[in-house]
Amino acid sequence: MRKKATRRARRVRLLDIAHARSGDKGDTANVGLIALKPEYYPILVKHVTAARVARHFKGMISGPVERFELPNLHALNFLLHGALDGGGTISLKTDAQGKVFSTALLRLELELPK
Amino acid sequence: MKPQPASVRIAAGQGFWGDWLEAPYRQVTGGPIDYLMMDYLAEVTMSILQKQKSRDPSLGYAKDFIPLMERILPIAAQRGIKITANAGGVNPRACAQAVAETARRLRLGGKVRIGVVTGDDLLGRLDGLLARGHELRNLDTGRPLSEVQDRVVSANAYLGAWPVVEALRGGADIVVTGRVTDTGLTLAPMIHTFGWRPDAWDLLAAGTVAGHTIECGAQCSGGNCLVDWDGIPDLANVGYPIVEAAADGTFEITKHPGTGGRISVAGVKEQLVYEMGNPAEYITPDGIADFTTIRLEQRGKDRVRVSGVRGRPATDKLKVSIGYFYGYKAVGTLVYAWPDAYRKAQAADRILRQRLANLGLKFEAVLTEFVGADATHGPLARASAPLDQLPEVQLRIGVRSPDKAAVERFTREIAPLILNGPPSVTGFAGGRPKPEEIVAYWPALIDKRIVEPCVEVVQV
Numbered sequence: 184m185r186k187k188a189t190r191r192a193r194r195v196r197l198l199d200i201a202h203a204r205s206g207d208k209g210d211t212a213n214v215g216l217i218a219l220k221p222e223y224y225p226i227l228v229k230h231v232t233a234a235r236v237a238r239h240f241k242g243m244i245s246g247p248v249e250r251f252e253l254p255n256l257h258a259l260n261f262l263l264h265g266a267l268d269g270g271g272t273i274s275l276k277t278d279a280q281g282k283v284f285s286t287a288l289l290r291l292e293l294e295l296p297k
Numbered sequence: 298m299k300p301q302p303a304s305v306r307i308a309a310g311q312g313f314w315g316d317w318l319e320a321p322y323r324q325v326t327g328g329p330i331d332y333l334m335m336d337y338l339a340e341v342t343m344s345i346l347q348k349q350k351s352r353d354p355s356l357g358y359a360k361d362f363i364p365l366m367e368r369i370l371p372i373a374a375q376r377g378i379k380i381t382a383n384a385g386g387v388n389p390r391a392c393a394q395a396v397a398e399t400a401r402r403l404r405l406g407g408k409v410r411i412g413v414v415t416g417d418d419l420l421g422r423l424d425g426l427l428a429r430g431h432e433l434r435n436l437d438t439g440r441p442l443s444e445v446q447d448r449v450v451s452a453n454a455y456l457g458a459w460p461v462v463e464a465l466r467g468g469a470d471i472v473v474t475g476r477v478t479d480t481g482l483t484l485a486p487m488i489h490t491f492g493w494r495p496d497a498w499d500l501l502a503a504g505t506v507a508g509h510t511i512e513c514g515a516q517c518s519g520g521n522c523l524v525d526w527d528g529i530p531d532l533a534n535v536g537y538p539i540v541e542a543a544a545d546g547t548f549e550i551t552k553h554p555g556t557g558g559r560i561s562v563a564g565v566k567e568q569l570v571y572e573m574g575n576p577a578e579y580i581t582p583d584g585i586a587d588f589t590t591i592r593l594e595q596r597g598k599d600r601v602r603v604s605g606v607r608g609r610p611a612t613d614k615l616k617v618s619i620g621y622f623y624g625y626k627a628v629g630t631l632v633y634a635w636p637d638a639y640r641k642a643q644a645a646d647r648i649l650r651q652r653l654a655n656l657g658l659k660f661e662a663v664l665t666e667f668v669g670a671d672a673t674h675g676p677l678a679r680a681s682a683p684l685d686q687l688p689e690v691q692l693r694i695g696v697r698s699p700d701k702a703a704v705e706r707f708t709r710e711i712a713p714l715i716l717n718g719p720p721s722v723t724g725f726a727g728g729r730p731k732p733e734e735i736v737a738y739w740p741a742l743i744d745k746r747i748v749e750p751c752v753e754v755v756q757v
Contacts, residue, residue, distance in 0.1 A: 202523045202563065206572035209437050209738065215570020217563070219524070243675045253576050253589050255605075256566050260573045268664060271738050272341055273623060275664040275695030277672045285523065287674045290681070 192294045201227060203285035208262075210270035211246075212281030214288050217258040224257035230293045236261055239291045261288070301544065305490040307483050307507070308539045311335040311382075312514025314342055314359050320514060320537045321365055325372050327553035330539060332486040333373065335382040336479045336512050337362070343476060344620030344736040346386035347420065347451035357388030358473075363395045366471075370400060373470075374408050380471040381461055381482040387420075387451065389413050393473045393755070400757040409757045412464025414474035416750040419452040419617060419743075426747065433617060433741040442619065442741060450736055451620040454743060457582030457611075458504070459495070460750035461485035467754035476618065478581055480508030483540060491544040502586035502608025503546030505579065509586075510550055510568055510603070511538040517550065517568035518599075519558030524567070531557025536599075547604040549596060560599040582616075582745075585609040614742040623737035624661065625704040628695035629711035630668075632724030639684045641719040642667050642692040648718050649694060652710055660707075662697045691724065697735070704732040 197216070200223040205214040216231065218224040233250040240248070246264025253260060267281055268274040278284070308330040310321030314337040324333055337359045350357030362384035373380060385392040393413045400409045419426065424446070427433065433442035442449070456474070458481035464472045465485060472485075484504035487493065493500045510517050518538045519529040536556025542548035550560055569588060570576075576588035585608060592605035633641040646665045653663070666672035668691035671679050696707045708730045715722050 202567065204521070204523065204567040204571050208572060208574060209740065211437075213570075213573050215567065215573055217566050217570065219563075239677070241676075243677070251573075251576050253570070255589055255591055256569060256593070258566060258570055260570055260576055262574065268662065269737075272735050273626075273697070273737050275626060275628060275662060275697055277666055277668065277693065283673045287677055290674065290677050 191297060193297055195293045195295050196289070197231070197291045197293065198289040201289065203289055205281050205283065205285035207267055207270060207281040210265055210267050212263045212266040212284045214261045214263065214284050215258055216261065216288060217256065221257050224254070226293070226295065227259055228252065230295070231259060231291070233261070235291070236288065239288065240266070301492065302490055304541055304543050305332065305486055306330045306539055306541050307332040307334055307486050307511070309334055309511035309514050309537050311337060312512065312516060313337070313339055316514055318361070318365065322369055323553070323556070324537055324539070325369050325376065325378055327536070327556060330378055333378055333380045334482045334511070335380070335384065336482060337382065337384045338386065338476060340618055340738045341620070341736070343387060343453050343618060344451040346388070347620065350387050355391050358386040358392035359384040362392065363399055366396050367399050367403065370405060370409070371403055374405055379465070379486070381485060382472070383474045383477045383482060385413070385473045385475045387418055387453070387475060389415050389473050389475045396471060396473065397755070397757045406757055410468050410470050410754055411757060412467060412469025412472040412752065412754045414456065414460040414464060414472065414477060414750060414752055416460070416748060417453045417456050417476040419454055419748070420449070423449060423452050426743070431743060431747070433619065433743065436740040436742065442739065445621045445739065448622040449619055450622060452617060454615045454617050454748045455582060456748070456750050457481045458485040458488055459583070460752050462488045463752045464754055465489040467752065469754045479512035480505045480581055481583060483508030483511060484583060487542050496610070498584050498608035498610055499606065500546040501584040503548065503606040504542070505581050505583060505586045505608070506588065506591060506603060506606050507540045507542060507548050509579070510565060511540055513568060513571065514538070515558060516571065517565055518552050518560050519564060522559070522564045522567055524561070524563040529559045533557060546606060547602065549600055549602050551600045560601055562593045562595050562601055565593055565601050580612060582611060584611045613745050615745050615748055617741045617743050619739035619741060620736045621739055623735040624697060624699040625701045625732045626695060626697040626735055627704050627708050627730045627732045628693060629708060629730045630691050630693045630724065631711065631714060631722050632689055632691045633719065634689045634721040634723065635687070638687045638690040638721070639667060639670050641721060642690040644719045645692050645714050645722070646694060649710060649714060653707065656706065658703045658706055659700070660696045660698045660703060664695045666693045667691070668693050701732055708732060
């Protein structure tokens with residue numbers, strides 16, 4: 184069973200096809216996700232949807248996820264609302280400014296057709 | 298009329314208040330530049346400075362700007378380097394006065410002119426504005442400011458590049474401002490150098506992108522860069538970025554020769570998306586920049602060319618950054634060692650929460666993180682790491698409440714766990730945590746016509 188699945192799809196970790204930087208705006212974290220090579224950008228556009236990212240961060244954010252495209256930079260920008268326990272000075276989190284949501288997103292694994 | 302220069306070089310010296318003290322000195326000595334730009338103000342900074350000013354009316358600005366000026370002013374004056382900095386915080390005049398005293402002490406009298414930009418501080422006008430129907434609704438929550446009116450500690454409108462341009466036109470060598478946008482400090486020298494018009498939206502957008510690229514200092518020259526992070530050379534001597542701009546709005550990002558770090562397309566991309574909202578609408582007082590039009594090109598080692606930037610007209614509003622008293626918080630930590638480090642830290646957390654409940658203490662929030670296990674990546678980390686063999690785990694627990702006494706009592710419940718909780722615990726050298734006042738951030742918009750920037754230029 185498993186072998187068959189492997190033939191049909193390959194698993195790709197975002198860390199291997201993209202880099203990222205994240206920051207904050209109030210209680211919202213932003214993650215800029217950048218394709219390591221131009222040919223990876225269409226993969227990001229197709230598979231790293233706002234819904235997929237919201238699922239990835241389930242339990243870590245309380246609001247919706249917005250996605251914006253920057254084809255000129257081969258990049259996507261995500262806004263993760265309600266990610267920072269109130270944000271800025273209110274937040275009790277170690278990562279109150281959302282600095283490492285970047286690499287948290289890069290943990291995401293995609294299942295791509297072979 | 299003087300001939301228009303073909304280019305202007307603007308160097309970033311500080312990306313935030315507390316950034317590397319060596320960076321501005323290295324920027325003015327490491328090679329030719331025309332301007333040194335230093336960004337000091339974050340959202341929280343204004344309320345901290347307002348608090349300092351309320352205790353001593355001569356304070357309220359970035360104090361370490363003065364010893365820095367003492368170090369670089371003679372060099373800047375000799376080389377004709379001009380300085381733009383929002384180090385003035387909530388008291389730009391006092392800051393300028395301190396700079397002037399320093400200049401006189403350095404025998405630079407007659408050689409330095411200081412520009413001061415004020416008019417951003419709305420704290421004294423706030424009650425009147427609210428009474429006249431300006432609601433200053435929170436941009437995130439939609440709530441009217443009247444709900445927290447009696448707890449406001451600071452209120453500053455974001456001014457753009459134009460008051461800084463006015464100071465430069467008035468002959469200022471150093472422009473000290475209050476809450477001028479980070480990007481305006483870089484855009485202003487370009488406007489001044491090339492005579493850009495207030496409705497040259499593409500050019501103003503290009504200058505804004507230049508400002509955004511270097512406003513965080515080394516974050517676009519190899520610092521905090523994820524791509525090939527351990528291949529970036531000599532971060533110990535990292536070169537801070539320099540914008541070399543042309544009159545047509547194109548610019549190159551580079552750094553002084555012989556410095557560490559790296560200027561690459563990938564690194565610049567990381568900075569461009571930093572703290573980004575809708576990339577097609579990067580709104581500033583000077584206009585709207587469309588980040589989806591930016592073209593990047595590597596033009597040799599440590600040199601990236603930026604072109605193609607398009608802009609749109611400015612809105613008729615200014616953003617206002619308001620700080621208001623919110624409550625209290627405290628965070629305590631303890632470190633648990635192998636074996637069972639994670640389980641011991643979890644047990645300590647349960648015991649502590651039980652004790653807080655037994656005491657009847659109420660908090661708006663209690664947050665537990667296990668540093669070394671899940672503090673930054675939460676459930677994503679727990680799902681992938683082997684948690685039973687961690688060499689140590691730091692229990693980090695924080696509380697937040699409007700009730701200072703409850704937060705105070707919490708801080709006394711950490712240390713007892715060392716002797717009356719789970720074993721193999723250490724790392725309490727820092728002592729009991731202190732309850733901290735929370736000044737929260739309230740972003741709002743105000744009609745541009747309400748805010749009147751004031752520009753003065755004084756000869757030292």
